[in-house]
Amino acid sequence: MITTVSSIVLVTQNKVNMTLLKVKRSAMNLGFIAFLISSFSLSVNAADVAAGKAKAEALCNACHGPNGNSQIPDIPSLAGMPPLSISNTLFYYREGNRKNPIMTPIAANLTNAEMKDVAAYYSSQKREVTYNTKPENIEAGAKLAQQYNCTQCHGPNLLGVQHIPRVAGQNHDYLLTQLKGFKAMTRADMDGNMSSAVSAIKLEDLVLISDYAAGMKSQ
Ligand code: HEC
Numbered sequence: 001m002i003t004t005v006s007s008i009v010l011v012t013q014n015k016v017n018m019t020l021l022k023v024k025r026s027a028m029n030l031g032f033i034a035f036l037i038s039s040f041s042l043s044v045n046a047a048d049v050a051a052g053k054a055k056a057e058a059l060c061n062a063c064h065g066p067n068g069n070s071q072i073p074d075i076p077s078l079a080g081m082p083p084l085s086i087s088n089t090l091f092y093y094r095e096g097n098r099k100n101p102i103m104t105p106i107a108a109n110l111t112n113a114e115m116k117d118v119a120a121y122y123s124s125q126k127r128e129v130t131y132n133t134k135p136e137n138i139e140a141g142a143k144l145a146q147q148y149n150c151t152q153c154h155g156p157n158l159l160g161v162q163h164i165p166r167v168a169g170q171n172h173d174y175l176l177t178q179l180k181g182f183k184a185m186t187r188a189d190m191d192g193n194m195s196s197a198v199s200a201i202k203l204e205d206l207v208l209i210s211d212y213a214a215g216m217k218s219q
């Protein structure tokens with residue numbers, strides 16, 4: 001049974017000062033908290049970038065592209081994403097919180113340690129951005145990203161922060177599909193933030209923001 005009561009969980013570790021995490025209380029989240037705590041135990045359980053690279057090259061890059069720079073419009077790039085956003089997402093696929101016919105079975109075969117290894121590898125790779133935003137959308141997109149607080153959570157250059165994914169230089173089609181999915185509440189949304197962020201935005205502005213973010217070459 002899942003209750004909707006929210007709780008505040010404080011996770012502290014030596015190198016990570018303090019992370020305030022708002023989670024919904026459920027059986028899954030107990031596992032998730034354990035996962036987070038183990039993510040922060042860097043000194044004990046450092047992610048192995050070389051092992052992550054080997055795994056990614058064998059199992060992931062055929063779809064996610066060379067070094068995690070996807071060449072396929074509806075498959076996301078992973079290069080340069082915050083590591084926690086990758087490992088958390090893999091955890092969500094494995095536990096069934098985010099469902100996808102391709103990624104769910106792939107994540108089911110990964111251990112927590114393997115998730116952290118591939119996350120460390122992809123986050124260390126440079127994002128290659130070839131997409132060009134329509135000139136008329138550059139200023140308008142920046143304005144919308146401010147107005148709707150995208151920059152507040154995803155960072156001033158939309159590069160992502162901790163568990164919040166990078167959207168700068170992400171594939172346009174993938175971005176637009178996700179934003180439409182959040183608005184329709186069909187895309188998994190760990191804390192409900194994204195669905196509320198886009199609920200008041202009209203479709204044409206979601207198209208504009210996707211065009212803007214996809215072309216952002218910030219590193
Ligand atoms: C057969 C193609 C394919 C393979 C192989 C594959 N992926 Fe994916 N991956 C996808 C697709 C398609 C999505 C988008 C799914 C969705 O919409 O939820 C995705 C999404 C993801 C996401 C979510 C990214 C985001 O921005 O939210 C992560 C993380 C990820 N994959 C990691 C991996 C890792 C790690 C591997 C290898 C162990 C892997 N993938 C192998 C196709 C693939």
Ligand code: HEC
Pocket residue numbers: 076089145148149150151152153154163164165166167175178179188189190191193194197198201209
């Ligand atoms: C209150 C914080 C917050 C705000 C405001 C916010 N986001 Fe997000 N965003 C998140 C979080 C957290 C996630 C991860 C959700 C998940 O995977 O469950 C996310 C996910 C996304 C994704 C999916 C990325 C991927 O790789 O799958 C996109 C696209 C996105 N946000 C774009 C935007 C845009 C555009 C705006 C402004 C209109 C915005 N966000 C505003 C917190 C926020």
